[in-house]
Structure formats: structure tokens, C-alpha cells
Amino acid sequence: MGERTEQVITLSLPSSMQHVYLLDVVVSEILKEMDLGEDVQEQINLAVIEAGTNAIKHGNKEDLSKKATFQFVLADDKFTIVITDEGEGFTRQEVADPLDPENLLKSSGRGLFLMEACMDSVTYEANGTIVKMVKYKETPAP
Amino acid sequence: MGERTEQVITLSLPSSMQHVYLLDVVVSEILKEMDLGEDVQEQINLAVIEAGTNAIKHGNKEDLSKKATFQFVLADDKFTIVITDEGEGFTRQEVADPLDPENLLKSSGRGLFLMEACMDSVTYEANGTIVKMVKYKETPAP
Amino acid sequence: MQINLRHKGSITILDIEGKIIGADALALKAVIDEQVQLANSQTENDGRLNLILNMERIQMMDSSGLGALVASYTSIRRIQGRVVLLNLGGSVRNLIVMAKLMTIFDCYNSEAEAIAGIMKS
Amino acid sequence: MQINLRHKGSITILDIEGKIIGADALALKAVIDEQVQLANSQTENDGRLNLILNMERIQMMDSSGLGALVASYTSIRRIQGRVVLLNLGGSVRNLIVMAKLMTIFDCYNSEAEAIAGIMKS
Numbered sequence: 260m261g262e263r264t265e266q267v268i269t270l271s272l273p274s275s276m277q278h279v280y281l282l283d284v285v286v287s288e289i290l291k292e293m294d295l296g297e298d299v300q301e302q303i304n305l306a307v308i309e310a311g312t313n314a315i316k317h318g319n320k321e322d323l324s325k326k327a328t329f330q331f332v333l334a335d336d337k338f339t340i341v342i343t344d345e346g347e348g349f350t351r352q353e354v355a356d357p358l359d360p361e362n363l364l365k366s367s368g369r370g371l372f373l374m375e376a377c378m379d380s381v382t383y384e385a386n387g388t389i390v391k392m393v394k395y396k397e398t399p400a401p
Numbered sequence: 402m403g404e405r406t407e408q409v410i411t412l413s414l415p416s417s418m419q420h421v422y423l424l425d426v427v428v429s430e431i432l433k434e435m436d437l438g439e440d441v442q443e444q445i446n447l448a449v450i451e452a453g454t455n456a457i458k459h460g461n462k463e464d465l466s467k468k469a470t471f472q473f474v475l476a477d478d479k480f481t482i483v484i485t486d487e488g489e490g491f492t493r494q495e496v497a498d499p500l501d502p503e504n505l506l507k508s509s510g511r512g513l514f515l516m517e518a519c520m521d522s523v524t525y526e527a528n529g530t531i532v533k534m535v536k537y538k539e540t541p542a543p
Numbered sequence: 544m545q546i547n548l549r550h551k552g553s554i555t556i557l558d559i560e561g562k563i564i565g566a567d568a569l570a571l572k573a574v575i576d577e578q579v580q581l582a583n584s585q586t587e588n589d590g591r592l593n594l595i596l597n598m599e600r601i602q603m604m605d606s607s608g609l610g611a612l613v614a615s616y617t618s619i620r621r622i623q624g625r626v627v628l629l630n631l632g633g634s635v636r637n638l639i640v641m642a643k644l645m646t647i648f649d650c651y652n653s654e655a656e657a658i659a660g661i662m663k664s
Numbered sequence: 665m666q667i668n669l670r671h672k673g674s675i676t677i678l679d680i681e682g683k684i685i686g687a688d689a690l691a692l693k694a695v696i697d698e699q700v701q702l703a704n705s706q707t708e709n710d711g712r713l714n715l716i717l718n719m720e721r722i723q724m725m726d727s728s729g730l731g732a733l734v735a736s737y738t739s740i741r742r743i744q745g746r747v748v749l750l751n752l753g754g755s756v757r758n759l760i761v762m763a764k765l766m767t768i769f770d771c772y773n774s775e776a777e778a779i780a781g782i783m784k785s
């Protein structure tokens with residue numbers, strides 16, 4: 260369903276935090292072209308920025324020779340973003356819960372939590388070097 | 402020279418004229434991050450839009466399954482953009498001169514001319530399916 | 544791109560805004576063609592279209608935009624109408640100069656002059 | 665992101681504008697840290713910083729921005745200072761609520777209330 264009109268836009272960036280602004284304008288523009296509410300647009304925008312920041316900072320450790328790659332897959336029923344880095348990966352289960360009272364006053368550790376809160380699904384593949392995030396356009400069929 | 406800090410940003414788009422706006426925001430943002438005068442920014446922006454429009458329209462004939470790919474190569478001394486399409490190519494020499502008086506009132510045929518006028522060099526490779534455009538940051542050494 | 548259409552007496556003014564890239568030229572051409580047909584189907588003004596294109600707020604225009612201007616010029620001339628350009632910004636002016644089209648278009652720097660220019664011809 | 669710094673009596677107000685993403689959080693943190701140090705090195709106001717962060721014109725904030733807010737809260741509290749948030753927009757408020765940080769920050773919807781809030785504590 261919807262696969263027939265699927266379109267893939269790909270962006271690949273050298274791993275500099277400076278390029279997060281470019282990522283932001285790309286996501287914002289793609290979202291503008293789609294038929295989504297403002298809240299949903301903001302959620303997806305935030306999730307992509309968080310995942311991109313992680314790929315650049317934690318994955319590729321801001322090594323300019325390593326690429327962070329973003330695939331935006333536009334389908335009729337859903338919007339999928341696949342983020343790939345060239346780092347060593349990580350284990351999702353080992354990351355502390357930012358809502359745990361002892362972590363509330365920490366200045367970091369909220370990115371993955373926000374990605375998962377903003378998107379309908381977030382999947383970590385290849386040891387976390389590939390992050391796949393999906394937002395469905397309407398409530399998915401049960 | 403300048404090769405050591407070379408950065409490559411890649412964008413790949415399904416061949417829809419709708420995505421020219423995305424191409425535009427990408428180029429505009431990259432140009433904003435660079436150290437170039439406003440006139441030069443406008444020239445490069447226009448050249449990329451023209452080349453992108455050609456790749457999507459003439460090269461890939463707006464076939465959504467074909468990609469137009471843009472490589473933005475940022476070096477210390479120059480900015481290079483390589484545009485690749487999946488079409489059949491063309492011969493630059495066979496394209497009519499838009500400044501020829503008999504062509505002045507034609508409604509098309511000015512894209513390649515403007516690309517060449519705006520950039521320092523435009524090279525057509527692989528039968529014109531790869532267009533390489535360069536703008537030097539200062540006058541290149543003789 | 545955004546287009547605002549307004550009238551001053553027998554003159555139609557299009558205020559064009561933003562970037563004219565990609566498919567915008569087609570949209571601009573369609574708006575002008577509609578005005579050409581509208582004018583041509585009416586008896587007032589002898590079926591002619593008098594058009595001012597206010598280019599002041601155009602940020603950027605590509606070769607298809609330029610093509611739309613030329614095509615509009617041709618179709619308006621065909622019905623003995625007039626089209627003039629108002630308030631060309633630096634980059635659009637450069638484009639028109641580069642394409643050697645400055646001799647084709649009458650350009651004005653104020654709406655009053657543009658109206659006077661259309662009226663006297 | 666843009667930050668405008670102004671003073672009202674003993675209160676420092678930062679008007680923050682735009683998107684706080686990427687390295688912006690670091691820049692915001694640096695501006696606040698500077699104010700903390702400045703206040704702490706002065707005798708007036710007992711070396712305390714009273715800070716209002718005007719968030720009205722923040723379009724978007726990511727987790728590093730949120731982290732900068734929390735870190736600032738901690739360092740200002742350490743010098744017995746006060747920091748309050750002014751005019752949270754919908755998306756920033758959502759973020760703070762999601763992260764369960766609403767109890768940490770005092771939030772106000774007008775500058776006068778924010779000033780009164782700081783003064784009475």
C-alpha cells in the first residue's frame with residue numbers, strides 16, 4: 260500500500276555539528292511539501308535533529324571524513340527516515356532513562372527518549388549505527 | 402591546495418520538478434555557511450537550479466524512479482558542484498545560442514548559457530549526464 | 544512565488560514575490576495567459592491587455608522565468624496589448640541584461656511612470 | 665539562534681530567538697555562564713544572578729537546548745541565584761513537560777509576573 264508512489268530523498272553530510280543547520284532546512288522543506296499537521300511536523304523535525312546530532316557526535320565523533328547519511332522515504336501512508344553513521348554503534352538498553360529522578364538534572368541523555376516520544380516507531384539496526392524512524396500519516400490499520 | 406579540508410555534501414532527489422525547491426534551500430544554506438559575496442551566492446544558486454532543472458527535466462524526463470544527484474564539494478579555494486542524471490545525455494555543441502537574434506524571443510534555451518555565465522567553469526562529462534561546475538573563491542592562480 | 548493581481552483603471556498589475564524557480568514559471572505564465580484571454584474576450588479597452596509586472600519583490604528568477612516573460616511579451620503583443628516591467632531588482636536586471644532582452648522590455652522605476660509609459664504608447 | 669541581553673534593575677533578561685539546535689545550546693550555555701560569573705564576581709546583589717529567559721520567540725529546541733537550561737538552572741542555584749522562564753511557546757512547553765522538568769522551572773506569561781516572581785523569592 261502506498262509503495263507505488265514511494266520517493267526517496269538522500270542527504271549525506273560530513274560529520275560536523277555545523278551541518279545540523281543544513282539537515283534542519285532539508286527536513287523542514289520536505290515536511291512543508293507533505294500533508295502533515297504543524298505539531299506532527301515539529302515532532303518529526305525534532306526527532307531527525309536528535310538522530311542526526313547523535314550520528315555526527317556520538318557515532319562519527321565529528322570526524323569530517325565520516326559521513327552521516329539520511330534517507331527520507333516518502334510514502335502515501337508513512338514517512339520513514341533512516342539515519343546511518345560510520346561509528347561503532349551502541350546498545351539502546353544500556354542508555355539510562357532520562358525520566359529517572361536521579362537523571363532529571365543531568366544536562367544530556369534525552370535525545371533517544373525524545374526521538375522515541377516523537378515518532379511512531381524507532382528501530383536500531385546494525386548495532387545502532389542505523390536508526391530507522393517511522394511516522395504514520397494516519398493511525399495505522401490495526 | 403585546500404584539499405585537506407575538502408568536504409563533500411551529497412543530495413539525491415527523485416526526478417520531480419517539485420523537488421527543485423528542496424535543491425534551492427540546500428544550495429542557499431550551503432552558500433550561507435560559506436564565505437562568499439552576495440552576488441557570487443546568487444550566481445552559484447542560479448547555476449545549480451538551472452543544472453538541476455535540466456537533470457530532472459531533460460535528463461531524467463521527470464521519471465520519479467530516476468535520481469538527480471548533487472555533490473557539493475567545499476574546498477578552501479573553490480566550490481565545485483557535480484550534477485548527475487540517469488538520462489541519455491546530449492551534445493553541448495548542438496544546442497543553439499540563445500543570444501543569436503533569431504533565438505532572442507524563444508521561451509527556452511537559456512539554461513546552459515546562464516550556467517556558463519555564472520560559474521568559472523562548466524564541464525560536461527559522460528555525454529552530458531555529468532555536469533561539473535566550479536566557482537573559485539578568489540581569482541585562481543595563473 | 545506569490546502573485547498578487549490588482550487593477551488601476553484599464554491597467555492590470557501583477558505584484559510578483561519570492562523566487563521564480565522550478566515550476567513557478569509555468570504558474571506565472573498561466574496567470575498572464577488568463578489575463579490575455581480575459582482581455583481579448585472583452586470589448587472594453589479594444590480587447591487589449593495593459594500589464595505591469597511589478598518585479599520589486601522577486602528574490603531570484605531562473606531561465607524558465609525569463610522564458611515566461613518573453614512568452615508573455617509575445618502573446619500580449621499579438622493582441623496589440625502592452626506589457627512593461629516595474630522596479631527590477633539587481634539580480635533580475637542582470638539576468639535580463641545577460642540574455643540581451645533589455646531592448647525588448649520597457650522598464651520603469653515607479654508605478655506612476657509605468658502607467659504613463661503604457662498610456663502614451 | 666539569536667540572543668539579546670538586557671537589564672531591568674538587578675534582573676538580567678535574555679530574549680532568545682529562533683531555533684536552538686546543533687551547537688546553539690553550547691552558545692546559549694556560554695552566555696548564561698558568563699552572566700553567572702559576572703554576577704558572582706560582583707558585590708552588588710550579593711553576587712547572585714537573577715535571570716529571566718524569554719522563550720517567546722524560540723521556534724524549536726532540541727535536547728541539547730533542554731540540557732543547557734538544566735545546566736544553567738544548576739549553576740545559578742549554586743550561587744543562590746534565580747532563573748525563571750518567560751512565555752513558553754507550545755513546542756518548548758511540550759518538550760519541558762515530556763522531559764518532566766516542569767516542576768524544576770518557574771514559568772511566567774508576562775515580564776511583570778516573572779520579575780515579581782523572582783523578587784518575592
Ligand SMILES: Nc1ncnc2c1ncn2[C@@H]1O[C@H](COP(=O)(O)OP(=O)(O)O)[C@@H](O)[C@H]1O
Pocket residue numbers: 309313314317318319344346347348349354366367368369370371372387388727
Ligand atoms: N549513533 C550513535 N552512535 C553511538 N552512540 C550513540 C548513538 N546515538 C546515541 N548513542 C549513545 O546513547 C547515549 C544517549 O544518547 P541521547 O539520548 O541522544 O543523549 P545525548 O546525546 O544527550 O547523550 C549517548 O550519550 C551515546 O552514548
Ligand SMILES: Nc1ncnc2c1ncn2[C@@H]1O[C@H](COP(=O)(O)OP(=O)(O)O)[C@@H](O)[C@H]1O
Pocket residue numbers: 451455456459460461486488489490491496508509510511512513514529530606
Ligand atoms: N542533463 C541534460 N540531459 C539531456 N539534455 C539536456 C540536459 N541539459 C540540457 N539538455 C539539452 O540542452 C537543451 C538546452 O538546455 P537549456 O540551455 O538549459 O535550455 P532549456 O532547458 O530551456 O531547454 C535542452 O533543451 C536539452 O535538449
